[in-house]
Amino acid sequence: MTKVNPTQDSPARVLGHPLFKDAPAEVARLLLRDAAVLHAEDGDTLFREGEDAVEYLYVLSGGVEVLRHTQDGLDRVFHIFRVGQLLAETAMFMTHGRYPMNARAHGDAIVLCLKRTGLQAACRIWPDLAMRLLARLSDRVYQRVNEVEWFSDSTAAQRLADYLLRLRPGEDSTVRLPLTQRQLAAHLGVRAETLSRLLADWVTQGRIAGARRDWILLDPAFLDDLAQPVRRRF
Template sequence: MTKVNKSGHSPVQVLGHPLFQGMPPPMQQVLLRDAAVFHVQAGEVLFREGEDAVEYLYVLDGHVEVLRHTQEGQDRVFQIFQPGQLLAETAMFMTHGRYPMEARARGDAVVQCLKRSGITELVAAWPELALRLLTRLSDRVYHRVNEIEWLSDSTAAQRLADYLLRLPCDHAGIVRLPLTQRQLAAHLGVRPETLSRLLADWVSQGLITGARRDWALHDPAALETLVQSARRSF
């Protein structure tokens, strides 16, 4: 992939991230050593699953999705990263030294690439960073455990309702799906036909209206009631 620096974004913006706030100036220089800001076009792959994990990314503008390709040839999107978020920083510490997923620009985006050598050096030099990373990883492990339990104990309807309720909505109560319906079905662990049937059933019940990616939630309270019985309190 060819990366072309077209951005006026400053590399020091990453210092505002919670992991790096308050970092002493000499260590900031280590963090930013050989860092660069790049513009990437929609659909460009920033790194592929299995490649050597030599750098991690900070999203300055646009969105970056991380995904894996299923055996059926579909894209399973695990997360979409927004401006101000880091991705692949934990891959810098994996024993196999490879990226566990693929990262791809979702529309045009601006990212900052930071080197593995910098963050691994800083963990030894600044214990506060090690503690913050440990907290970050612990929270992620807990989140993933809850996700696994949720997928095994909840129904398809509960998973879809929970997903819709977590999306930002405009003043008219309309949410926009960031995934295609096929990708969403894979993300929720349901068959595409099941997802289509659920949406059609909820339309007929007057809970929602819409098509493709844009949906109006007419009765969020009913969806919340559906989810509440299966959702953990923390």
């Protein structure tokens, strides 16, 4: 990883994030104090689970994936953050003060590294920011509760169908998996062999076509019917 000079619009871009929008000038200075821009190549580690959580990141270009290493040596990717998104901001308030996951570049990425001290100080003088962070954290807790229910009540086929449909851009039938099939299996909580069998079965049935990471959803209605029973209305 290398430090790079920030572009002129970098501060405006991060301050345009919904968490920071309309921040007073004093708050903006606190948030951007000692900020640095890093260029990371594909696979570079940005922080590791257990390290002191002193910085959170804003993605300027590329992507960043957060993951944990499973006991059987796999990487379980929880989420891939894209341009314009923040990550690890809630870790800045954890009592143990450590990152709960690993973060690494997903393709080449440029990130703005923002300091924990500035975020905490900004919350103290601008209550709107603290309230926005609380709402953001509450939404994530709700999402995680739904995910626990989703994993316990859904089948492997329902999880895969829902995942493929969420990748689809609009009404386009072409999707590209952002994860390897082994990583996707870990993400969905299924065995790699089960995932491979499901994909092969759906290819044989004419539901999908493709291989590796590139797929065409030939029968999205079938996938939608399969996933519908495990989706929540809100």
